[in-house]
Each structure stands twice: as C-alpha cells, then as structure tokens.
Amino acid sequence: MDRRLIGALAIVVVVLLAGCAGIVGSADAPDEAEPERTVEVTASGEATAEPDRATITVAVEARGDSPQAVREEIANDDEALRAALAEWGLEDDQIRTTRYDVRQERPRPEDDSDGSTQYVGIHQYELEIHDVDAVGEVIDVSIDAGADRVQRIQFGLSDERESELRTTAFENAVENADANARTLANSTGLEIVDVYTISTTDHRVSPYTARADAAVAEEPGDGGAPTRIESGEVTVNVDVHIVFEAESGA
The missing domain is CATH 3.30.110.170 (Protein of unknown function (DUF541), domain 1)
Incomplete structure (x- = not known):
C-alpha cells in the first residue's frame, strides 16, 4: 500500500x-x-x-401455600444474597434485578399431590464482575448465600x-x-x-458465554470444591x- x-x-x-x-x-x-x-x-x-469483564445470572426461588409466604421467603433470600455479595466486594450497582415473578401454580391431574394450590416465585439477578478470574468465587459465594440457580456466565469487554x-x-x-x-x-x-x-x-x-444449567449447592456452606470457570476470547x-x-x- x-x-x-x-x-x-x-x-x-x-x-x-x-x-x-x-x-x-x-x-x-x-x-x-x-x-x-x-x-x-x-x-x-x-x-x-x-475478556476483562463478566456477568453472572443467578436466581433465588421459593414455593409456598400463599403469595405472601413466597414473597417473604424471596425477600429473606434477597437480603442474605446481597449481604454476602457486598461482603465479598460487589457494589450495589454491580447487582441488578433482571426478573421478579410470583405466580400461582395449579397442580396437574397426573401429579401426586393433595390438589392444593401452590405459589412459586423467582428473583433473578445479573452480577457484573470486573475480575474475570473471580467468577468461580462469586458463584460459590452466591450459592452459599442461598442462590438456587446459576443460569448463565458471559465474558465480555469493558x-x-x-x-x-x-x-x-x-x-x-x-x-x-x-x-x-x-x-x-x-x-x-x-x-x-x-x-x-x-x-x-x-x-x-461476540462475547464468550458459558452455560451453567441449574448449578445448585446441596447445602449452603457445604465446603465443597471451589467452582472453576474457563473463559474464552471475545471477538x-x-x-x-x-x-x-x-x-x-x-
């Protein structure tokens, strides 16, 4: 040229x-x-x-006989999760609600239940991590604090x-x-x-996305092996x- x-x-x-x-x-x-x-x-x-940034989607879930009971359980889980993440080092603006839902769940005829109406709820969050090497650690903190699901891990760029x-x-x-x-x-x-x-x-x-389908700790703080998440290049x-x-x- x-x-x-x-x-x-x-x-x-x-x-x-x-x-x-x-x-x-x-x-x-x-x-x-x-x-x-x-x-x-x-x-x-x-x-x-x-990548030099990551986002983790986690959620807490609840089930009960009334919407009030479900909301109360979700609120308690929310408080515990936010406190644990704040203690780890995440700021408030790094924890964003992406979904909140409480709904009625009617039993299906084939289900083995007493026929009573149940209510289910979910509070889903997106966690923004500036240290991609700490993704596994944040997942462990979330699960130990009561998160029921880790749904997606996405590596991107600042x-x-x-x-x-x-x-x-x-x-x-x-x-x-x-x-x-x-x-x-x-x-x-x-x-x-x-x-x-x-x-x-x-x-x-094109960010790099790692799936984490229903990653749930059997018991909070069960002392299991730490989670390791491998990242890939962003294009x-x-x-x-x-x-x-x-x-x-x-």
Missing part, C-alpha cells in the same frame, strides 16, 4: 471511529467530480482479546477495551478492502490511486464498504 493511500485510509478510519456508536459512518470526497473508473469492495475486519478492539478491527477491514481492490484492479488492467468513499455498518461484539467484527478511484494501468 503506497504512502498516499495509507494516509487517506488512516483519515477515513479516524472519521468512522469518531462517529461509530451504533450508527452508520461514512467519509466522502467533497466537491470533487465523480471518478471515471472505480473499484468497489466490501470487506470484514476482526479483532480478538481476552467499554475502553471494546473501543480499542473496534479500532483494530476497522484497520484490519480497511487493509483487507485495499488488498481485495488491488487484486480486482490488477486483473482488469486498472490501478488504484485513491479512496473515493468509505462507509461502515455498526460493529458486532469484535466490523464491515467496511469502500469505493476506490482507479485509472488505466500503464
């Missing part, structure tokens, strides 16, 4: 990144006549990194780290687009001379669409 084109591509990448927060960005050549010959390509770019990867992914996409355009130009007797327009759609982040993908100005080859 020649120095002239490197400079032009660097400028348009900066323009794209300056406005890419879930919108379509573009950089056009103002007040210039449309080139006679162009090469138009779409290319992808990717960047990966180890805003700062995601922005860094997005920049790298854009740079990779532009390089791929340039290489593709030059291949097309060379095969048709043309030569790439400049960037005419460039645009991008919103970037995509950021972007697409760019570039129209290159071309001229006939020598």
